[in-house]
Amino acid sequence: xxxxNEMETNMLVEAYLDKPTAETVExxxxxLNRSKKSIIxxxxxxxxxxxxxxxxxxxxxxxxxxxxxxxxATHLGIEVEDISGLEKAPKAALKRLxxxxx
Numbered sequence: 001x002x003x004x005n006e007m008e009t010n011m012l013v014e015a016y017l018d019k020p021t022a023e024t025v026e027x028x029x030x031x032l033n034r035s036k037k038s039i040i041x042x043x044x045x046x047x048x049x050x051x052x053x054x055x056x057x058x059x060x061x062x063x064x065x066x067x068x069x070x071x072x073a074t075h076l077g078i079e080v081e082d083i084s085g086l087e088k089a090p091k092a093a094l095k096r097l098x099x100x101x102x
Contacts, residue, residue: 004042008032012039013046020050068094075101 004012012032016024025043029036043049056062065087072094073080086094 003034003038009042009046012042013048016043016048020048022052065089065091065094068098071098072101 012028015028018024025036025039028034029039032039040049054062068091069083069087070080072086073083075098076083
């Protein structure tokens with residue numbers, strides 16, 4: 001047996017599709033007197049929930065130093081193994097180098 005009836009499920013899905021945000025999940029949880037985890041679980045089972053994309057303090061999508069080194073190697077036209085150890089450099093320096101090569 002489901003914790004949600006068909007009407008609640010339809011209302012959840014419609015409300016979330018109209019405005020897919022964390023605030024909507026909180027509002028739905030309050031409205032239906034359920035936990036946020038329960039709402040997220042139901043939306044996930046219905047195939048509509050989208051996790052929020054993490055962004056860094058600067059508002060950028062995070063990128064690892066290894067990914068930056070791979071980009072640098074691609075720009076230089078060499079294998080990543082040829083510049084192994086570069087990922088130990090400070091991230092800011094790697095980003096500056098990557099930007100200079102772009």
